[in-house]
Amino acid sequence: MKTTLILSTALSGLAFAATAQEVNVVSWGGAYETSQVEAYNKPFTAETGIRVNMIAADNPATPLKAQVEAGNVTGDVFDVEVSDAIRLCDEGALMEIDPAMLPAAPDGTPAVDDFVPGALQDCAVANIVWGTVISYNTTKFEGEMPQTAADFFDTETFPGKRGLPRNPKRTLYLALIADGVPAAEIYDVLGTDEGVDRAFAKLDTIKNDVVWWEAGAQPVQLLADGEVSMTTVYNGRVFDAMVAENQPFEIIWDGQYMDMDMFVIPKDAPNLDAAVEYLKFATDTQRLADQARYIAYGPARQSSASLVGLYQDGVTEMAPHMPTSPEALENAVMDDPEFWADRDAEMVERFNAWLASS
Incomplete structure (x- = not known):
């Protein structure tokens, strides 16, 4: 029975890789985009073979809403602010996300108990606190x-x-x-x-x-x-x-x-399966900690905090530069x-x- 299950899982994985070779991620550009490319996209492609196409926008919620209204959705995953995620979800534009599908923390803590307060919404999963x-x-x-x-x-x-x-x-x-x-x-x-x-x-x-x-x-x-x-x-x-x-x-x-930034997936995403896999991968404990190596935004998972180390220069400690540091929180x-x-x-x-x- 175990052999059959393993074989079935392997075959379904091969089928997924063969049918979904790319995912379109709409984000904010600049140093933030670079941090996502390094922490999420490159390892995701290495592990799955799925290419990630990054698309920059001044505010990704704007093209998301325009695409939905035009009935021509081309983005698969959008990085948006919390208020936009809630509004677009209420408008029926987004796929609902079950926290149970998200990876648990390394110690087995379920995702629903590991993300910081407010980081999980009906149609969105936070990646950073900024x-x-x-x-x-x-x-x-x-x-x-x-x-x-x-x-x-x-x-x-x-x-x-x-x-x-x-x-x-x-x-x-x-x-x-x-x-x-x-x-x-x-x-x-x-x-x-x-x-x-x-x-x-x-x-x-x-x-x-x-x-x-x-x-x-x-x-x-x-x-x-x-x-x-x-x-x-x-x-x-x-x-x-x-x-x-x-x-x-x-x-x-x-x-x-x-504030927090959140990943959302429009209901009519052209590469829906790949989008879901990307979202799960990019919001696990290690990936969120890895992002802090490239930019001073705090991970949205509690289990990521202890894994935050040095900046990519190998010298600068990132913790004091986080918006969640004690000094930063004094009058936030x-x-x-x-x-x-x-x-x-x-x-x-x-x-x-x-x-x-x-």
Whole structure:
């Protein structure tokens, strides 16, 4: 009986490899994409023979929604933010994912008990925990260096342009932090009209000094080119610039905005079986730990933490650079996907009207 089962399993594996030779993964590009290629894609192809095609997008949720609406889905796995995963799942665009199909931790702990809170959604599995942080160019200041979110808004003491993303989700929280609201109270305050008014009033104080960015690579380039002296930026992107490129940047962890990225599979994925195999492979304990060798994003599995070691330079310890380090968590705001799923449209409308006003 065992021989029959082993033979059957082997034959089904051969059939799978013969019929699914590629998988299309839509992600965010840059250093983050490189980390996925090295930690997930290369070993996945080596083990299965399935080629992984990487496709970069400023926000993978945008082409995912467009493809679904057009009835022409070409991507198999998309890397999206939590709020987008929840929204697209509610809209019926995504395949539901049973946590039982995901690999257990090395000690046998089921995946459902191993992933960090919020990392498993009905249609999504998280891979990383990451942060939007403040970074500054040390060559732009003399003497005292900025240290807090309030300093970001203090253009008199710390002169220069500021870089901010062109969306409310990653700007309103920072304005409130800078205005003295504790991280734990951000969504309580932002859930009121008075709190929203307060956030926009704080943004008003630097509106004329802001350079707006949209793609993840832009803030690092703005810092490098001297177009801004400080900017918010994804922590993994700026880490790569600091360590791999020796740029004179520093990170301010105060008011970090923490989020997760999640893998989702559209219902009409052209290579569905390969997509499922890729998702399971890329979210096991070792692969998530391996990714931290290439970029400073925290693994979404608890069992991966002890396996995080040195950066690819073989020298830099990665743990202190993680958004989940003790210093980084002191005044961090964790994304509330339900809040944004309910309020994103109205916040975007208000934000765009504010941008258009003089």
